[in-house]
Amino acid sequence: MYGLVDCNNFYVSCERVFNPLLKGQPVVVLSNNDGCIIARSNEAKALGIPMGAPLHLYKKLIDQKNVFTYSSNYTLYGDMSARVMDSLNYFVPDMEIYSIDEAFISLKGFNLNSLVEEMSDIRKLIYQWTGIPTSIGVGPTKTLAKLANKIAKKYTSNGVYIVTISDQLTQILDDMKLEDIWGISKGWGARLRSIGINTPLQLQQSDPCQIRKLISVVGERIVYELRGNSCLQLEEVVNKKTITVSRSFGNMIDDKDDLKKALANHVVRAAEKLRYQDSLCSGIHIFINTNRYRKQDLQYSNGAMINFDEPIDNTVEIINESFKLLENIYRSNYNYKKIGVVLLGLKQNKKNVIENTYIIQSNLFTLNQNLSNNSKKSDVCMKLFDDINSRMGKKTLFYGSQGMQKRSKKIKQKADKWSMRSCYKSPSYTTKWNDVLKVY
DNA sequence: TCTGGGGTCCTAGGACCC
């Protein structure tokens, strides 16, 4: 079983820890430059203030109803998040920090009969230690744990809900909207409806291959996950693959030197994050935008990218490179609203590779060299995969190459057959060597 | 001159998430 622990109205709850008078009051937290509303207390939600709304559209209501507004304080939220995660980790060793206010936990070894009580205790103690209220949803897959969490937040008094494969789940899925399911947003919801799938229940009971054709393998996995067939595992150690730092300006900027100052600041922060996770970047991307909401203004947005010969983590070097890129894309006579930098191709700085990975890698390399003429590489690979699967005790790996799926009709049919087999055998599969190495 | 199978690697763009 998986659990999802989610902090309630996290940013607002953080503010309340340091100002208890806010309890029971409508409170919102604002984005950078106080532009948008990015967190709301239940009382503010009840007033009809939506998530992400521009502040100026709700200023009147906020003043009328005496809603407390706070500028965001990410340092505080990050710190509080770490406290919550540490507390949770005290009870549950296997966890994946999914976002600043959410973590998936593995409940292997927990007694199912007393799960509600145990989860309630965890909630109580996290609240006692950090002052942050949480909700916990439990289910046989991550997707169902997410769903359970939603129910826990909305409909329970103890903040805990457990979903099992049962008639009750069928009822829940029938009552909910497609967009209530983790991973299904407006776009995909509309596409699903266009083929007659209107509820999560219908999605659960649909043909996975059909769903895959409609909304890719991501959708296919959702079908399996809704059936209680787990496709998404806990990912405990996650190093970021890209690091972005960008900000909108309070006032618009047209001067190149001012842009450079902002860019340099962003790079400094990005490089800090980079070194914090002990990585090097092999390239950077920078971008600038005018204000897209000001239709009356001339619009311009552009980006530029560079790859380095050797990966680096030195702030000054990255700043110099980013300035060179800025020269390429900067145009005078525009009012700029935003600038940002993205560090790309992040690599582990210190060599820290598990031995097993080397073994498999060397197997794959020798495979390339030792193929006899009448043995197809894919066949040999499949055997190797089977070997990995049996040794790992997982029947989850599947190999199909990207190249094969787009060659010709003939091949396409073959690839479809393979994917059907993979659906049948196991919903989780990989098309990339690196994924195999990671799993192994 | 035309036609195959079987692949790797990379990128842009479009989804989705909090």
Add this chain to the structure above:
DNA sequence: TCTGGGGTCCTAGGACCC
């Protein structure tokens, strides 16, 4: 007048290789 910031994954398609 005022409209956030930071991520992930997947797919299609091109360049290239034998």
